[in-house]
Amino acid sequence: MALIVQKYGGTSVADVERFRNVAQRVIKTKEQGNDLVVVVSAMAGETDRLLTLATEASSEPDDRELDVLLATGEQASSALLAIVLRSMGHPVKSYLGHQIKISTDSAYGKARITGVDAEKIFAELREGRIVVVAGFQGEDEAGNITTLGRGGSDTTAVAIAAALKADLCEIYTDVDGVFTTNPSICEHAHKINRISYEEMLEMASLGAKVLQTRSVEFAKKYGVTVHVRSSFHEGEGTIVCEEEVDMEQVVVSGVTYDMDQARIEIARVPDRPGIAATFFDAISEANILVDMIIQTSSLEEGLANIAFTISKADFPTSLKIAQSLAKELGAKEVIAEDEMAKISMVGVGMRSHSGVASKMFGTLAKEGINIKMISTSEIKISCVIDAKYTELAVRSLHDAFDLGKGNG
Helix, strand or coil: CCCEEEECCCHHCCCHHHHHHHHHHHHHHHCCCEEEEEEEECCCCHHHHHHHEEEEEECCCCCHHHHHHHHHHHHHHHHHHHHHHHHCCEEEECCCCCHCCEEEEECCCCCEEEEEECCHHHHHHHCCCCEECCCEEEEEECCCEEEECCCCHHHHHHHHHHHHHHCEEEEEEEECCCCCCCCCCCCCCCCEEEEEEEHHHHHHCCCCCCCCCHHHHHHHHCCCCEEEEECCCCCCCEEECCCHHHHCCCCCCCCEEEEEEEEEEEEECCCCHHHHHHHHHHHCCCCCCCCCCCEEECCCEEEEEEEEEEEEHHHHHHHHHHHHHHHHHHEEEEEEEEEEEEEECCCCCCCCCCHHHHHHHHHHHCCCCCCCCCECCCCCEEEEEEHHHHHHHHHHHHCCCHHHCCCC
């Protein structure tokens, strides 16, 4: 008998019929002799519907009240699944985040989990019940309802699995697992059977939408084995786990892309200590997250160029800040591009194999794709390019590294 945490996303619980399908999977797992905790997201489209209502009510809805509103989506899903399971003759009880409780900080809309009290869950499991938990939500120290951001139910599931020391955390979604790239733009994309936490973390942060980044961080920190599976098909998905020896035999595991990118370059700014700090202090004060940063010497002596990337949503504010500071500091020009994409190659095998960068750059050059910025780590190489070349770049790199052959 195992202790298993299962999470079902919004498309898995889009309507009552799909709730019944989920219930059948849950019952099958339970009848195999396992203790079971189920985490559910809001029904597909419900969070967006609630956001629309909030913005109709106010152009700037209060953050605290917005979290109270958005949390109701998962509340409805957890209750509906419990109702269906009970109608099928199985003992079950649903819980909201604050009832367990799932403790978070007070960053409304993007709260971070600080702890999970597992005692109520254990008590219900000892009574033989299935426990259904509303994902995406928690409670701060002051007793306020908080939400964890888009994809936060993944993090809820992994955090509960860590607190319970569960044998497995299954993430059910609308895809069959983690692929070498997006199958919708590359027909040769191959499902990866096993992937390391580090690779999955890089892929999630670089544009892969299968798992939320913070859920992978939690899994890595607490050693939670995660199985990404389809809620619409039978069969094995992708196991996310500790790095294994044979994983390094595969040089590149996948190609990811992120089209939510914009680039700003402050050209020919005075090259002296403190200039970069002045720029990025102002960006930070506006609560804008900067991704890549590159500073290079200008052709003119005593001047430098500073380039950085941000999300498209932060582009207008970032551009205003850059233009204001450029004028104040005597920079010659601000170059802004808001149709950019970041293409990344990821693989733990890069640690022990050379030549990945040159092959990547050569492949893009052969297709006439200009690289604007480059960023590297031990297990990834990222390039910023014009967004219009995204699909071509992904397909070309996928073919160049023979990822369609499968890497198991």
